[in-house]
Amino acid sequence: MSKRAPWPMVVPAGTTVVGTARVRDDSRPAMTTAQRRIYELTGNPPQTSALDDVDDNDPFSPRLIVPLAPSARQPKYRNTKCEHNGIKFDSQRERSHWFHLVQQQAAGLISELRLQVPFLLTKRQQRDDGTWERKSTYVADFTYIRDGKFVVEDVKSEATRKNRTYIQKRKQMLEKHGITVKEI
Structure with a gap:
């Protein structure tokens, strides 16, 4: 190993390279x-x-x-949040489906149209160690009645249909409430 030059090293003006x-x-x-x-x-x-x-x-x-x-970070599922008449939608597709359902209600095909309806899946519970487990809810995009039958719809893309949390909640909706979620 070679001996280093004492610090501070003096470099003459105009020098472009010292060693390598x-x-x-x-x-x-x-x-x-x-x-x-x-x-x-x-x-x-x-x-x-x-x-x-x-x-x-x-x-x-x-x-x-x-x-x-x-x-602005790109949303995880590439959706574009939007608003119409003070109603906020998670995607443009959800908003257009809302317009479609409003037209159907005006035509008398469906009734009792509601937006963003929460369903309780599991209530808040206390563990053995005294800590609390949060309640679990599922929020449906749309609910309405068609031909006397209660319908729950959720606007989903191909990617969001594969989401594990969504799949689990969809199964709990069927088990707990007996409701099959219709994916749009």
């Missing part, structure tokens, strides 16, 4: 990758220390920083 290492150009402040991307997108320089001198000609001097809109 590149010498950084300190003529302008270094930016992280994130700062560089923000600068490229918005034209705003990165934030610097308040103690730095502000130079109007320097493209990296601190200016008014316009915050970017928070990046």
Whole structure:
């Protein structure tokens, strides 16, 4: 192993390489990758220390920083939440099915149309150690009566039909209440 040079190492001005290492150009402040991307997108320089001198000609001097809109994470099942007349829907498909059911109710084909109806699956219970187990509920998207029969509908995509929690609750609805959930 070779002996290292004493620290601080002196590098003459204009030197670009020392051994196998590149010498950084300190003529302008270094930016992280994130700062560089923000600068490229918005034209705003990165934030610097308040103690730095502000130079109007320097493209990296601190200016008014316009915050970017928070990046909206894509929903897990790619649904788009929406609202109509103050009613919030988990997806556009659910909203369009609501319109369809409202038309059927207006035509007299169904009655007692309700939205987001909760069903109790298991009540709150106390364990042997004194802690409490939460109650379990299933919230149906739509319920109505067609030809004298109570119908429970849930708007599901192919991916959400495979969700383990949903499958378990669907089975509990059949066992506890005797209701088969109709998937749309």
